[in-house]
Amino acid sequence: xxxxxxxxxLTGTRALVTGATSGLGRAMTAALxxxxxxxxxxxxxxxxxxxxxxDLGANAVPVALDVRDEExxxxxxxxxxxxxxxxxxxVNNAGIGMRTVNPKFLTEPQPFHAVPPDGFRxxxxxxxxxxxxxxxxxxxRMLASEHGGRVVNISMxxxxxxxxxxxxxxxxxxxxxxxxRVMAADLEGTSVTVNLLLPGGATATGLVxxxxxxxxxxxxxxxxxxxxxxxxxxxxxxxxxxxERIVAVDFERP
Numbered sequence: 725x726x727x728x729x730x731x732x733x734l735t736g737t738r739a740l741v742t743g744a745t746s747g748l749g750r751a752m753t754a755a756l757x758x759x760x761x762x763x764x765x766x767x768x769x770x771x772x773x774x775x776x777x778x779d780l781g782a783n784a785v786p787v788a789l790d791v792r793d794e795e796x797x798x799x800x801x802x803x804x805x806x807x808x809x810x811x812x813x814x815v816n817n818a819g820i821g822m823r824t825v826n827p828k829f830l831t832e833p834q835p836f837h838a839v840p841p842d843g844f845r846x847x848x849x850x851x852x853x854x855x856x857x858x859x860x861x862x863x864x865r866m867l868a869s870e871h872g873g874r875v876v877n878i879s880m881x882x883x884x885x886x887x888x889x890x891x892x893x894x895x896x897x898x899x900x901x902x903x904x905r906v907m908a909a910d911l912e913g914t915s916v917t918v919n920l921l922l923p924g925g926a927t928a929t930g931l932v933x934x935x936x937x938x939x940x941x942x943x944x945x946x947x948x949x950x951x952x953x954x955x956x957x958x959x960x961x962x963x964x965x966x967x968e969r970i971v972a973v974d975f976e977r978p
Contacts, residue, residue: 732759732955732956732959732960732961733759733760734756734759734760734761734955734958734959735760735761736760737756737760737761737762737812737813737958738761738762738763738808738809738810738811738812738813739756739761739762739763739764739811739812739813739814739815739958740763740764740766740787740801740804740811740813740814740815740858740862741753741756741763741764741765741766741815741817742766742789742791742815742816742817742818742854742858743766743767743791743817743818743819744763744764744765744766744767744773744776744817745765745766745767745769745772745773745775745776746929747927747929747947748817748878748923748927748929748947748950749815749817749818750776750947751947751948751949751950751951752815752817752950752951752954753765753776753780753784754780754948754951755948755950755951755952755954755955756783756813756954756955756958757780757781757783757784759955759958760783761783761813761958762783762784762785762808763780763783763784763785764785764786764787764800764803764804764807764808765777765780765784765785765786765787766786766787766788766789766800766818767786767788767789768788768789768790769788770786770788773786773787773788773789774786785804785807785808787800787803787804787807788800789858791818791850791853791854791855791857791858792849792850792853792854792857793857794857797857797858797861798861801858801861801862801865805865810865810869810871811862811865811866811873812871812873812874812958813873813874813875813876813957813958814858814859814862814863814866814873814874814875814876815876815878815954816854816855816858816859816875816876816877816878816900817878818850818851818854818855819847819850819851819854819878819896820846820847820850820851821847821893822847822889822890822893824843824846824847825839825840825843825844825847825892826839826889829889829890833888833889833890834889835889835891836891839891839892843892844891844892847892847893847896848892848895848896848899850896851893851896851897851899851900852896852899852900852903855877855900855903856903859875859877859907862875863875863907863911863916866915866916867914867915867916869915871915872914872915872916872917873915873916873917874916874917874918874919874957874958874962875907875916875917875918875919876918876919876920876921876954876957877900877903877904877907877918877919877920877921878900878920878921878922879897879900879901879904879920879921879922879969880894880897880922880923881922881924881925882898882901884897885897885898885901886898900920901920901969904918904919904920905967908966908967909967911966912966912967917963917964917965917966917967918966918967919957919965919966919967919968919969919970920968920969920970921950921953921954921957921970921972922969922970922971922972923945923947923949923950923971923972923973924945924949924971924972924973924974925943925944925945925973926943926944926945927944927945927946927947927949929947945972945973949972949973949975950972952972952975953970953972953975956975957970
């Protein structure tokens with residue numbers, strides 16, 4: 725989907741970004757706050773949320789959040805609504821990568837049957853279950869509000885989902901895609917929209933091993949590529965956009 729618009733002033737927009745202290749999450753949070761949005765910067769580690777918010781300025785508000793835990797999700801969403809006065813945008817970005825189950829996954833991929841169950845659960849719980857839990861807590865509030873809201877779930881290339889040696893990261897991403905499509909179908913015709921956003925290739929984040937070959941590192945995408953599309957999705961110009969899969973590297977910048 726080719727998209728273009730002028731980059732808007734997002735003053736008055738209130739957002740929550742999960743996994744906002746590094747990688748794609750930090751890049752999107754930086755873009756949103758730079759355009760005037762107030763953003764709840766979330767992390768499992770309160771100190772990281774506080775430091776990132778301090779780095780990004782007055783529009784960033786630190787909130788402790790473990791997306792895997794229902795009580796933490798409930799508390800964090802309530803705190804966000806209290807501090808921001810509501811939410812217009814939820815960005816489900818939190819995730820942990822393959823290096824947590826296999827530090828050499830790019831050069832020495834391991835078969836699915838070698839993946840430890842705890843590692844499998846940790847990745848799926850963070851990426852897929854976390855997406856469900858946070859949306860489950862936020863969307864009813866959006867539906868009950870006067871202005872509705874928008875949900876953007878962060879996905880990955882479809883090739884990554886089925887790549888050799890990419891259990892559990894690939895299946896977790898595939899689950900997010902399926903969940904997003906169901907969410908969009910369930911919310912069709914309501915005041916809440918749901919869309920998918922993905923970089924369009926491997927990005928230079930902490931999910932990539934430090935020791936990858938130099939030629940491979942040179943081809944990594946800057947996480948800042950996520951800035952223009954997430955700002956556009958938060959803007960009035962995207963009010964009618966629903967159930968779309970937007971690839972950041974293909975986004976037509978204004």
